[in-house]
Amino acid sequence: SAVISQKPSRDICQRGTSLTIQCQVDSQVTMMFWYRQQPGQSLTLIATANQGSEATYESGFVIDKFPISRPNLTFSTLTVSNMSPEDSSIYLCSVPISPRTANSTDTQYFGPGTRLTVL
Amino acid sequence: ILNVEQSPQSLHVQEGDSTNFTCSFPSSNFYALHWYRWETAKSPEALFVMTLNGDEKKKGRISATLNTKEGYSYLYIKGSQPEDSATYLCAFHPLTGGGNKLTFGTGTQLKVEL
Numbered sequence: 601s602a603v604i605s606q607k608p609s610r611d612i613c614q615r616g617t618s619l620t621i622q623c624q625v626d627s628q629v630t631m632m633f634w635y636r637q638q639p640g641q642s643l644t645l646i647a648t649a650n651q652g653s654e655a656t657y658e659s660g661f662v663i664d665k666f667p668i669s670r671p672n673l674t675f676s677t678l679t680v681s682n683m684s685p686e687d688s689s690i691y692l693c694s695v696p697i698s699p700r701t702a703n704s705t706d707t708q709y710f711g712p713g714t715r716l717t718v719l
Numbered sequence: 720i721l722n723v724e725q726s727p728q729s730l731h732v733q734e735g736d737s738t739n740f741t742c743s744f745p746s747s748n749f750y751a752l753h754w755y756r757w758e759t760a761k762s763p764e765a766l767f768v769m770t771l772n773g774d775e776k777k778k779g780r781i782s783a784t785l786n787t788k789e790g791y792s793y794l795y796i797k798g799s800q801p802e803d804s805a806t807y808l809c810a811f812h813p814l815t816g817g818g819n820k821l822t823f824g825t826g827t828q829l830k831v832e833l
Contacts, residue, residue: 643823707753710763
């Protein structure tokens, strides 16, 4: 199993500022995912962070708004830039269960999340 | 856009009650259906991965069934306990397209009261 920690666990931020969320995994992983869950909405994938290459963003998410760093195989950051109240969400990082087997079929380990409130 | 729906949105039961809730998903292009349990302030925890039509999986008092032909899965909890209080998420994994990414439902929030 993988142990994933996130910092901060929660924050309250002012409109127009930026927040960087850190995700640390206790083992080396190739792929890390960043999700968010807005109030009343489903868990939505923002981007896939690959070590050694640019992150891959999902439709509706752009690098200028959510820059991602992946300096090594155990760590990633997601920045929420120029925040507005609509960015209030829980942000989670996750990694695929490895090694992938027929039983794992891309099941993921998740971090505990960062609860962000933007005023 | 894939449509993954869960019902009910929330549920309050008494300790000892058995309960169940539903996840509906596209019946075509199916590869796997995942169930997660997400307790407040904790990480979502994988419960089941289901791949075959008619699958039934069990983990303690929790079990799940899968019908890929009609596109639904049921999650059952027998003899609910307060520690079962959590949000239960299902996620659809398509066979092709979508880049192997999971599409989550909005979850069923379960509260078990003493």
